[in-house]
Amino acid sequence: MNLSQERLIALFEINHKIHRIKNLQILLDEILDSAIRNIRAERGFIILADETGENYRTVASKSLKSEDIRFSRSIVKETLKRKKTLLSPDIGADAGFKDRDSVRELNILSFICVPLIVPEATRALGTLYVDQRIGKKAFTQEDVAFLEAFTNLAAIAINNTTLMQKVMDENVRLHKEIKAKYEFPGVVGHSQPMQDVFERIEHVLDDNCTVLLTGESGSGKEVLAKAIHYNGERRTKPFLAINCGALPETLLEAELFGSVRGAFTGAVDKPGLFQAAHGGTLFLDEIHHTSEAMQIKLLRVLQDKDIRRVGGTTSHKVDVRLICATNEDLREAIQKGSFRQDFYYRINVVTINVPPLRDRREDIPILAQHFLEKHATEKRKSFQGFDKKALDALMRYDWTENNVRELENEIERAVIYAKTGSTINLNDLSEKVRGALPTAICSAPRAQDAKGKPLTYDELEREYINTILLQVAGNQTEAAKIMGIPRTTLRGKMKKLGLTK
Structure with a gap:
């Protein structure tokens, strides 16, 4: 009609x-x-x-x-x-x-x-x-x-x-799920090695046990210490940090325990970091630099939960969670006699090893973008991300000097030299990064997880495929050629193992 x-x-x-x-x-x-x-x-x-x-x-x-x-x-x-x-x-x-x-x-x-x-x-x-x-x-x-x-x-x-x-609704759900699974506030990392770290962190968030963070310089140990504190039950209390290798022993003792006037030249009445961090967390970086005498004093604090200021006679009760960090092998230091075994076992209730950046290259693009946004905001500039060649160079470089800290310095340098509104390209990066050899693309696949447990066959295959894909910047056709299998077979394996394209 x-x-x-x-x-x-x-x-x-x-x-x-x-x-x-x-x-x-x-x-x-x-x-x-x-x-x-x-x-x-x-x-x-x-x-x-x-x-x-x-x-x-x-x-x-x-x-x-x-x-x-x-x-x-x-x-x-x-x-x-x-x-x-x-x-x-x-x-x-x-x-x-x-x-x-x-x-x-x-x-x-x-x-x-x-x-x-x-x-x-x-x-x-x-x-x-x-x-x-x-x-x-x-x-x-x-x-x-x-x-x-x-x-x-x-x-x-x-x-x-x-x-x-x-x-x-699904995007919101997935975003929440991914955020819960892959991120801690202040920590960037989607790679499997970082997932292993996050899993271990989950177990110690609301516990008062001491934690020992190990890993190379610049790998992000202090960032993880903050993540443990600010996601745990002590989050509303202070988080304080000190580098044990940055001060001579007398000043370090005064910083940690406080001092009374006249205890030494220039000493004044003041509380130390243990008292200032009461109820919260104290992070001791480069713990391997402490002397045997300092280790004994720290051991006493862990055992008795009280401190005495330098030059003082009165004890003060403290409630502090201790997180220590080192880039040295403390067991080797014990063998050499430079680190006390009893103190080692006190601070080593839970050990979390932070992987170097070269062992989690999948995180480099998101870390680079994170630092780009951070420093562009600070310097009142804006950028359109990175072009492929710049990202490839960042992925190839080994970052052995200072890991994540070295990457951040590289990105800050690029922000300074690059023109606002542009895309960061290869020429904006330093010569050492531009000249990275292609053979440094990635390390061999891991055979164990962060706890030393052997990987399953599927986990090993996932590691192997990830390694090859990193070598070819994600090009599945090239990766299939290297592996000697058809591209369709590779795609099937990736789907089965939950690997994104």
């Missing part, structure tokens, strides 16, 4: 309007109001059904009272089942509907119920239902034709908006 010009214009305007609405509830309200207004019906409902067709979500006309938000479920169910429009212009003369319980109970005089069908869908999304209960209005075939054309547009808009909402 041909529609009047007035209704064709109405359809055009409605279509233009509803496809611009992104919120599902607002969209449903607009569709319903448009249908009631153009058909001049007393009441209207959009009923969305789940996959079973048994459970409904109803959107009623805003003009209805709550007690009037009822409809004939048998009519809706039949429309969904048949996926065809049902019409009764005069129910009193319609043998197919007049004796139905819901029709008599609701005093329905006439109705139209149109399925909401998306092209190529196997089921209807729901129905658009309008009826008369007070004024006797016989719905016409033109009303049906208008509503069918209207619901075709509405069903697509509802489906698209629903899918978009699902995608957004």
Whole structure:
């Protein structure tokens, strides 16, 4: 049936309007109001059904009272089942509907119920239902034709908006899941070695045990110490840090334990870091630089939970969690006699080894971007990220001098020299990074996890594939050639092992 010009214009305007609405509830309200207004019906409902067709979500006309938000479920169910429009212009003369319980109970005089069908869908999304209960209005075939054309547009808009909402909800869910799994505030690392570190950290967050962080200089031990503190039960108390190798022993003792006036030249009455960190965490970096005498004093603090200021006679109770760090092999130091074994076992309740940057190259791009954003903000500049050659050079370089700290210095240097608004390219990097040999792309695959446990076959295969992909900057075709397998086989293995493209 041909529609009047007035209704064709109405359809055009409605279509233009509803496809611009992104919120599902607002969209449903607009569709319903448009249908009631153009058909001049007393009441209207959009009923969305789940996959079973048994459970409904109803959107009623805003003009209805709550007690009037009822409809004939048998009519809706039949429309969904048949996926065809049902019409009764005069129910009193319609043998197919007049004796139905819901029709008599609701005093329905006439109705139209149109399925909401998306092209190529196997089921209807729901129905658009309008009826008369007070004024006797016989719905016409033109009303049906208008509503069918209207619901075709509405069903697509509802489906698209629903899918978009699902995608957004899924993105939020995945973001939260990834954040919970892969990140600690202040720590950047998605690689498997860092996941092993994060797993170990999880076990000590709300424990008061001493923790020993080991790893090369610049690998991020202090950052992890802060992560342990600020994600644990002591987060509201102080986090204080000191480098044990930066001060002579007399000053280090005074810094840690405090001093009384006259204890030594220039000494004043002041509390030390143990008292200042009461209730919180004290981080002792480069613990291997402490003398045997200092180790004995620290051991006493761990055992007795009290300190005595330099030159003082009074003891002060302290409640401090100790986190120590070293880039030396303390067991070797014990063998040489430069580190006390009893102190070692006191601070080594839990050991977490922080992997060097060359063993977690997958983290280099995100670390580089993190530092780029940090230093660009500080220097009031902006950049469009890194080009491929610059990233390749950053990935190739070994960062053996100072690990993450060295990478950050490199990025800060690039920010200084690069033009604001540009993309960081190879020429913006230092000569040593630009000249990195391709053979330094990555280390051999690991055979053990951070706890020394042998990797499973799947874990070894994942490590191997990751290693090859890093060598070829993620090029799957090249990686497959190196491995001697078809590219489709490589993609199948990556999918099976949960490796992203």
